[in-house]
Amino acid sequence: MIVGIPKEIKNNEFRVAMTPAGVAELVKNGHRVVVETTAGTGSGFADADYQHAGAEILENAEAVFSTAKMIVKVKEPQAVERARLTKEHTLFTYLHLAPDPEQTADLVNSQATCIAYETVTDALGRLPLLAPMSEVAGRMSIQAGAYALEKSRAGRGMLLGGVPGVSPAKVVIIGGGVVGRNAAQMAVGMRADVTILDRSIDVLRAIDAEFDGRVKTIFSTSLALEEQVLAADLVIGSVLIPGAAAPKLVSAEMVKKMKPGAAVVDVAIDQGGCFATAKATTHAEPTYIVDDVVHYCVANMPGAVARTSTYALSNATLPYIIKLANLGAEAALKQDNYLLEGLNVRHGKVTCESVATELGYDFVPALETL
Ligand SMILES: NC(=O)C1=CN([C@@H]2O[C@H](COP(=O)(O)OP(=O)(O)OC[C@H]3O[C@@H](n4cnc5c(N)ncnc54)[C@H](O)[C@@H]3O)[C@@H](O)[C@H]2O)C=CC1
Ligand SMILES: CC(=O)C(=O)O
Numbered sequence: 001m002i003v004g005i006p007k008e009i010k011n012n013e014f015r016v017a018m019t020p021a022g023v024a025e026l027v028k029n030g031h032r033v034v035v036e037t038t039a040g041t042g043s044g045f046a047d048a049d050y051q052h053a054g055a056e057i058l059e060n061a062e063a064v065f066s067t068a069k070m071i072v073k074v075k076e077p078q079a080v081e082r083a084r085l086t087k088e089h090t091l092f093t094y095l096h097l098a099p100d101p102e103q104t105a106d107l108v109n110s111q112a113t114c115i116a117y118e119t120v121t122d123a124l125g126r127l128p129l130l131a132p133m134s135e136v137a138g139r140m141s142i143q144a145g146a147y148a149l150e151k152s153r154a155g156r157g158m159l160l161g162g163v164p165g166v167s168p169a170k171v172v173i174i175g176g177g178v179v180g181r182n183a184a185q186m187a188v189g190m191r192a193d194v195t196i197l198d199r200s201i202d203v204l205r206a207i208d209a210e211f212d213g214r215v216k217t218i219f220s221t222s223l224a225l226e227e228q229v230l231a232a233d234l235v236i237g238s239v240l241i242p243g244a245a246a247p248k249l250v251s252a253e254m255v256k257k258m259k260p261g262a263a264v265v266d267v268a269i270d271q272g273g274c275f276a277t278a279k280a281t282t283h284a285e286p287t288y289i290v291d292d293v294v295h296y297c298v299a300n301m302p303g304a305v306a307r308t309s310t311y312a313l314s315n316a317t318l319p320y321i322i323k324l325a326n327l328g329a330e331a332a333l334k335q336d337n338y339l340l341e342g343l344n345v346r347h348g349k350v351t352c353e354s355v356a357t358e359l360g361y362d363f364v365p366a367l368e369t370l
């Protein structure tokens with residue numbers, strides 16, 4: 001198969017979908033790989049590194065899309081990229097369709113086979129292609145939040161860990177999954193006062209055991225959530241209902257009642273965000289203020305630490321890319337039910353139920369499109 005790696009074009013997105021080492025694996029498996037010139041520069045890989053690995057360098061994205069059958073990316077295709085997709089293409093990348101009607105309509109119209117990293121599952125019910133970026137974003141959320149609490153960003157002027165004689169900041173994490181636990185690790189390391197809310201008691205049990213009492217766990221009800229958010233200096237939004245738009249757990253009224261200068265980092269913004277006041281921002285201008293509360297809502301947080309993130313993402317995606325290339329998308333999807341969960345749109349049909357429900361499409365079970 002011909003596999004294409006375009007350069008990412010989202011604002012301040014420096015990741016690339018494959019490392020030269022991944023390309024070498026594909027080439028070893030008998031595939032042709034075409035890479036857009038300078039696609040790897042932001043992650044520290046030169047065109048020559050990809051050439052050494054056996055890839056061909058093409059001069060622009062147009063050439064990559066028209067040459068390759070499978071397009072492997074990091075972020076959801078932007079409008080100009082969507083216009084290049086055809087029925088012959090398989091697209092393998094993050095999509096986050098539920099909060100994005102324009103993208104969904106374009107992918108439906110393209111007739112392409114669109115597999116979303118974030119809804120691929122594994123035998124334990126986890127999300128193996130979301131997890132590495134959730135680890136990165138969870139860890140970053142605390143440094144972003146610490147920065148947002150500084151006076152220069154209109155924050156409360158608090159140091160997360162306090163100092164001897166002065167209390168640490170109160171960090172509240174909503175959602176104790178991969179993002180939430182990684183955020184907690186960093187916040188505990190910085191000596192903040194950390195509380196995690198989740199609606200799964202098993203998740204709270206595991207966190208209680210993992211942190212050995214250094215993190216408080218609270219079962220997430222609307223009342224408990226409001227109490228915690230109003231007492232917080234920094235709130236991390238990290239809930240997920242796979243495929244669906246994030247539930248708006250923190251209302252605009254609640255934000256109004258938060259402490260002046262408190263900060264929120266809505267990591268779940270890629271699924272629309274769990275704060276009613278959240279709107280996606282970019283690394284170029286990551287924060288804005290609503291009712292004296294500093295909001296950080298960057299939808300591609302890992303793009304800022306591209307080298308770490310590119311390695312982490314491609315470690316996870318490579319086996320799936322090889323399988324899709326070796327078998328072809330149709331056979332690979334038929335053979336692997338967990339990969340099949342990643343299929344969101346194919347040949348004009350929406351095959352992810354939560355996306356269909358959210359955006360008013362007829363849901364067509366994925367197998368029926370194969
Ligand atoms: N902004 C960015 O750059 C990035 C955003 N993300 C996003 O972060 C979000 C979280 O991802 P993960 O941690 O990997 O998901 P996860 O599935 O590991 O964890 C989500 C947790 O939320 C909990 N939850 C669901 N509804 C809840 C509620 N009403 N109250 C409390 N807890 C609730 C679940 O029980 C689960 O433990 C996702 O939207 C993901 O796409 C991930 C990576 C990068
Ligand atoms: C998961 C995601 O949205 C990202 O890594 O950018």
Ligand SMILES: [Mg+2]
Binds near residue numbers: 255256259291292293
């Ligand atoms: Mg206020």
